[in-house]
Amino acid sequence: MPYDPSAFPHFAVTVDLVVLTVRRHALCALAVRRGEPPYPGRWALPGGFVRADEDLAAAAARELEEETGLRAHAPSQPALPNAAHLEQLATYGDPQRDPRMRVVSVAHLALAPDLPAPRAGGDAHSVRWAPVDDLLDQDTAFRHDAEVSAPLAFDHARILADGVERARSKIEYSSLATAFCPQEFTVGELRRVYEAVWGVALDPRNFHRKVTGTPGFLVPTGGTTTRQGGRPAQLFRAGGATVLNPPMLRPEV
Amino acid sequence: MPYDPSAFPHFAVTVDLVVLTVRRHALCALAVRRGEPPYPGRWALPGGFVRADEDLAAAAARELEEETGLRAHAPSQPALPNAAHLEQLATYGDPQRDPRMRVVSVAHLALAPDLPAPRAGGDAHSVRWAPVDDLLDQDTAFRHDAEVSAPLAFDHARILADGVERARSKIEYSSLATAFCPQEFTVGELRRVYEAVWGVALDPRNFHRKVTGTPGFLVPTGGTTTRQGGRPAQLFRAGGATVLNPPMLRPEV
DNA sequence: CCAAAAGTGTTGAACATACACCCATGT
């Protein structure tokens, strides 16, 4: 079927990734250092062009694997080892957002357990996990001891902020916080995820009762561990439940 | 700055609109009948191409005004007369979703008060409000008395379902339900919005206490009305609060 | 008077917080 290609404008379409993990009690995002203009030397979110016959989710999964080695798994699928939660976040299409040309970027949000080390992708640019506070907050970004020293390239600060906000609100009413944990984890480890993502302290006793009392949230594996020190803790896997009812309550700020 | 346009694939970018309203106790969506191939004669969501120098939100607002005469207002802005809530929903980019070419569609969700009548836009194709159940449910869609008789064109059934789901969950924890009401409304009218969107019955007494007891949700205007019959009811405007804490509770299904 | 919708009071169950207290390990 013929169609006049001059009847509509042409766009480039990219996917950008907000990849979040919890490291050393802080919520961190994956950042790559740009080599080429525009914004050479600045940190940015990983991402790339969508291919001609590629679905948006497939493009996001491909970029995720290129940058981290993680495979994506669809929501409510058994958590495989080396797999991350991946979902569409939002789309950014300001005509001026890329100085080269008109680019519409479909941002995705990925949540991953703490990984041994970020691995350089097919292109060997530098990659690192940076605390989101350093990436977003101007004051800390310009502190001399901060490892990032300028705002993110393009509109990536906005995209990252939206991704963080999505993660913060979603762990409230879904079991998504388990995506930050390894396959087997303790209640205390899960609690530290909530504390890092929300930036608050939670009562360990009430948290324990809450998560173990929500049917389908956690499944005991039978094993125990003392990797956190102290009394051995039961190990759990994520259960089948995806929505939490009643939700976890985020304390007032 | 030169850039090689053959280095990346070209896409067409459209906006599609899920415009919802509550009419005669039912949640309804705006549908347009297609004149041209593909899917001639089938119902579809309103939408169109994003222009070369147009932001995504601006394109959605333009299409909304062309189809309905409604202006869009940003979140948490005073509700103007003839203005609708508009927000980005999600982006759909399956390579096969449009048989003509590669089209990425950025769907938006609009919530509007019940309007006198849908008005034909710049192009004079037919437009109507259809109950979302008729548009989505195969069984009712093929009943002889249903006014729509085939599934929506393209992947619009999926987009509509996602928009309805977004609206259903958002009125739970935000004051968005007021976007379905006229500027001044009663507690009973607001309750009927929740009942239509969720498809449930709510206790009028508890609902009244809940919404009037949430600070910033409703502001009394001083007036009263008996347009629903019975004892005169106070009139309210939407207050400044956008998030509802605690949320409205959707009864179990 | 009766029907209909608005609004208030009350009660018992569910759930949240705060915190006292005990348990099982490593050093």
Added chain:
DNA sequence: ACATGGGTGTATGTTCAACACTTTTGG
């Protein structure tokens, strides 16, 4: 022994669902 994190019990307050009851209109 003691520090550390895991886990249970219990008191107190808040919120919610259910429903009896009163108020103010139209017919």
